[in-house]
Amino acid sequence: MSVSTSFDADAKLSLEAGDVAAYMQSLGKAARQAAGELRRADSGQKNRALYAMAARLDAARTEVLAANSEDLARGQQNGLDAALLDRLALSDGRIDAMIEGLNQVAALPDPVGEISDMRYRPSGIQVGKMRVPLGVIGIIYESRPNVTLEAASLCLKAGNACVLRGGSEAHASNAAISRCIQEGLGDAGLPAGSVQVVATSDREAVGAMITMPDYIDVIIPRGGKSLIERIAREAKVPVIKHLDGVCHVYIHSLADPAKALAIAVNAKTHRYGTCNTMETLLVDAAVADLLLPELARQYAEHEVELRGCEQTQALLPQALPASDDDWSAEYLAPILAIKIVGDIDEAIAHIERYGSHHTDAIVTEDYSLARRFMAEVDSSSVIVNASTRFADGFEYGLGAEIGISTDKLHARGPVGLEGLTTQKYVVMGSGQVRE
């Protein structure tokens, strides 16, 4: 079975000659050209492509599952661990979910072309902003092959061409999915360069992708922290990313105790491995003796290990001592750091010093302090009286999520279709000139 997804003769020749840089340039050029055509594509045509991809995937289940079996067999030979193999594995159920995902993206409103703030100026010109595609988006991700289709569908819906670089473990699966994508694009009359799956697992491909500003407008890395750090360090193209989710819940002295308990337990135990899971709990000294013992009892039921400051340990003898490293740890595990603070100032200062500007919550019934926390905590999501676990594109109503950004420029927080677009100024005149 050929795993080449290249449609371009030059690209194919470069790849066969082992010239990864030239291959990536060919992909970039094709993407840039496709981006010009996608700017012209209307919502109906983009949706037809998405539905066609779903139909093609449905018809190609056997081939896709066979390719996935190849990847799984190779993964087992290479000693991949069970969690990784699970993320790599496709099934009829997972293919159903991928098809459903395509239909959902097709049903979302098209963000492109929206014109806002159109106002007349004293000169007589009318000025506003038009939402337009970013252009070409590069996505670098790891083992899950369903990301291939998810990323392709979101980029396409927002009018962007994309270059997708999946994990080498999923090479055959991604190639099979890529064929369905190509067929769907063809069915709708969109250029093959609209979605290109990198057909080599050579790591040089990533290096080339992140240093082609002429061909790629933004890179979105999805995966482990070390991958993202490396990409952010070496990229010559803007990167939309988040590195850490060191999220806090701060229980203020005027918190409703029932809400505080429910939120603190949910934020930690709902899922351990997600970036919006609470990693450090801050509790006002005034209510620590009231709340911590009951909280500790509930955490014990979930087998969560507690690590506390000295004051916490005085109340909870079962807590291990927290070191300075614990305050900035993203455990992604049933472990929780607990610190008792004097007031909101100390809580905000702690979050500013140790947090990762991802998601932080306060539990309080105090109106003025709720407002202060919202205004002053410099995180991509700031939450009052709800679990940090809500910081998510679906829960926020974005309809889809391609990632979360903790950067301040462009997209901040969960990134949906709108984050894959930009706004330009449009001016409508009737012959005006500057005096």
Next chain:
Amino acid sequence: MSVSTSFDADAKLSLEAGDVAAYMQSLGKAARQAAGELRRADSGQKNRALYAMAARLDAARTEVLAANSEDLARGQQNGLDAALLDRLALSDGRIDAMIEGLNQVAALPDPVGEISDMRYRPSGIQVGKMRVPLGVIGIIYESRPNVTLEAASLCLKAGNACVLRGGSEAHASNAAISRCIQEGLGDAGLPAGSVQVVATSDREAVGAMITMPDYIDVIIPRGGKSLIERIAREAKVPVIKHLDGVCHVYIHSLADPAKALAIAVNAKTHRYGTCNTMETLLVDAAVADLLLPELARQYAEHEVELRGCEQTQALLPQALPASDDDWSAEYLAPILAIKIVGDIDEAIAHIERYGSHHTDAIVTEDYSLARRFMAEVDSSSVIVNASTRFADGFEYGLGAEIGISTDKLHARGPVGLEGLTTQKYVVMGSGQVRE
């Protein structure tokens, strides 16, 4: 006279010891801390600081003009050309304009704190976006000392701390203005770290500024292309910039001839040195013989040199031949490149290939093609039937402009107060947890 504007003892010591890197770190730390306090400052307090700066500058005219005389004398000794000396020079009139600028910025609406799109979700949480300061902004600029006050006032109004690095030629002037700024901040009870003027002309200071992501959130360079290119290449901090303004006017065959002539003349001759000045005129072949001779006559009155494609030269024997370099030239001078094109597709393709994504205009009475041009030309400003010279923060109604961005992420086009802010998600709940 001491030109040190340092208020921080560590910073002063580092500077005296010649340790520019340590000095810049001290400035960065003070800025980061001030940014935390500025997030808390309300509109009234920020405006009081702006009015106080205006009063302090008014009271310090003698000192500021004396410092400026020093700079001018040194500039003359160093053989600065007349244009540069003019940009460097302050006068009572220019100080009046600076004071007026401060009052205008104070009168602008505060962008910070605006909450938008607040909607209930099925889970019961209410989710929206809050506009907040970016944090710390670094601005690197050249000779004009009035930029010091202009940049400081815009950053402060948007709730940001800033580190300002002006040109070495304006060192004494900037130090004198910096003292007025510091006094104004003090009068309003805002921290001195809110606005810091770099007190050394060592070029290492720029290198340090653009590589301190912990302390500076975004860099805005203002100045010549080579300065901006160097900064963009070496920065480890996001940069809001534009490099070139290769702006086009495309006269379509269905253009109103009177509008076409007025716009094409104005876009070129209103001012030659600005980035939104037209550098290349594209004319549909169908109307070239009708319009070009009259246009050439009007350009001749302004002594504009014409460089044309072969078809243009056939109609205008006075036009010099245009080389491929002319299509991407930003002349900033009374020179114009003219190309005759077959249709809108050729015009858009030319703009995509040779343009700088800054500002491009079409003149046409055709409804469908006006819409196509607006949607498909991938520039920060796209204009129908008006001069490219309107691409400007004041003309667009932003109230002020700190620069123009031709990048696609974050700010695009003229950047006003809003471009100096970001949006974070805010969630208001009543005890919700994820199921």
